[in-house]
Amino acid sequence: MPIDTGLRRLALRTLLAAFDGPAAPPWALRLLDDGLAGHTLFGSNVAEPAQVARLTAELRAARADTLIAIDEEGGDVTRLAHRTGSPYPGNAALGAVDDVDLTRTVHAAIGADLVEAGVNLNLAPTVDVNTADDNPIIGTRSFGADPALVARHVAAAVDGLQSTGVAACAKHFPGHGATVADSHVGLPTVHAPLATLRVRDLPPFAAAVTAGTKAIMTAHIRVPALTGADPATFSRATLTGLLRRECGFGGAIVTDALEMRGAADTAGGIGPAAVHALAAGADLLCLGARVDRTLVESVAAEIAAATRDGRLPLARVEDAAERTAALAASAPPAAGPVGSGTRDPARLGYPAARRAVRVEGSLHDITDPLVVRLTSDPSIAEGRVPWGLRPHLNGTEQLDVGGAADPTPDSILVRAGTRPIVVVGRHLHRSPRARALVGALAATHPVVVVEMGWPSAWRPAGVRAFLTTHGASRANGYAAAEALGLAV
Structure with a gap:
């Protein structure tokens, strides 16, 4: 059955795609015109500052309210500086220094870099409490192992980043810090009661909500006491119950990349994963880095089919699209002046790292x-x-x-x-x-x-x-x- 054009456009409004290379291919621009929420930039999209600014301007020319996202955490995870390494220390170093004003300043500098590049959604900060020393995926991306310390630095990071106009996306709810497996390659399980999550993992998310974070990202982890057999990304109890109702979060719920095996393998593919995530309460669905037009169209068709056959209420998809549109409307409309691409590390990044x-x-x-x-x-x-x-x-x-x-x-x-x-x-x-x-x-x-x-x-x-x-x-x-x- 041909996809209904109205349902296709509605489905596209919930999707965050990606493409390879320093220039946008025609299909990526056409999909924006058709309603696609936006694109995530990765290292392959970044050559130098002026090129990134041209690329983001090209994306906005296709549709002005496009979401342009990136994982620019500072520290060990950087896309803007993937060729040289970030000029800023990451969260673990900032947590070791334990100066919230410094954390706010560093994240404001990252935000300024993103405004210059034309990026309006940062898939950061990482707010997980890293309680597993051998955590293979969080580690130095975390501010620390103490929930109170992490919470105060999360608030400062969100405040600093969003002071520039860039939307923050606190991740990974309900907390990836106690895992000893990587959700990119499997589905980690955290065996902890909800009471433990409330005192160990949730305080930083509460701090992010209080600080006004515009988005929160889900984790592809299983917490049997909360999510049952599913990952949190597919759990209505987690997203709608815990995050929306109990934590009072009213912004956009963003999924981690659905191509990750913790999501795709569990659902039987990226398309079914998208349907499960929307049904649970997610609004903006990150497809991942390996994306082409065929994948985007197949996921949109899967969402449309689920809406037609009743697996996915139309009102839920409309609500998700509205929240995603509100997120885009709150972000900067265009790139700032192109300069060095990063703040002078000798003035901020190096002295900050020295203190750690x-x-x-x-x-x-x-x-x-x-x-x-x-x-x-x-x-x-x-x-x-x-x-x-x-x-x-x-x-x-x-x-x-x-x-x-x-x-x-x-x-x-x-x-x-x-x-x-x-x-x-x-x-x-x-x-x-x-x-x-x-x-x-x-x-x-x-x-x-x-x-x-x-x-x-x-x-x-x-x-x-x-x-x-x-x-x-x-x-x-x-x-x-x-x-x-x-x-x-």
Whole structure:
């Protein structure tokens, strides 16, 4: 049966699509004219500031009230600075500093960058309380493990970001911080009673609501006590009951990417996932990064069919479209003047990251070391963004280690000679190979460890010092190099 044009347009008004490349393909523009809510920008869409501003202007020319979204969290998750690393420290570093004025200032700077780029919806901040040390997807994206600390910084982040006119989207409801699995690749389960969620995970969302966040993103996680067998994204008890009625949130409920396996595999595809999410109370459906016209049309057809056959009440889809339109109406209409693309990191990002550095032990006499960076695979949320000390080193040699044919500890010691060794890594405690390497080097040589991931209790025996940055952004890398006396 051909899709009803009115239902198709209504369905499109609930969808946030995407496309590949630095310019919008014709189909992406035509769909905006047909009613599509908007597009999300990813790293592949970003080359340099003037190009991004041209791209967003092109999207707005197709329809003025287009939503243009991005994941610009600062810290380890950046799209605008995906080629160099973010000039700002991320949430874990800001939480470690615990200065809400600084958090507000950093997020206002991120918002100013987005206004300059022509982006009006930031899929940030991450407001999850990271209570699982080995959480593979949240980690340094979180302000911390204490609900009260996270809540006060969430309020500051939302206030700072939205002071620029960019809409904030607090994520991931009802809290992704206690998971030890990644919802990009499966459906994590949190075995906790609702009473635990109320004291551990929900306070930051309450703070975001009080601060006036314009959107909240759902999590593809299962909490049996709340969601039953479904992910929160498909749970009416979670979205309509807990978030709308109990938490009093009146803005737009946005889904995490429906292409993620925690959603798509559970529902039997992205189209059915969209129907389940709308029925539960979601308003704006992120399809993901791998999107083309065929996918968008198939999802719109699935929503229209569900509306016709009664699986999805027409009033629910109309309500979702109205909330999405209200979100777009509240956002800046156009890009600001194009400048550097980011604020001067020497004035804000680097000093902020410096305040988050923690040093245990002595950095005395770490002169002309060999820097050994232990490479690691990024999370899907982070992507392949440069990290480490290399851009900031004053001629110091760096050796990258992380493959099957990597040098042995003995060969690294020979290469170092009489120089001390600085080992740099992320989540080093999770890797038996990394722990063994550090132990072997420190047994006979002066070694300093720089941890740029989520802090852990692991402290290797025999090291001269242990330095924690609380993140791996470009700003964090500079702060570490500066603390070691190696910065340019």
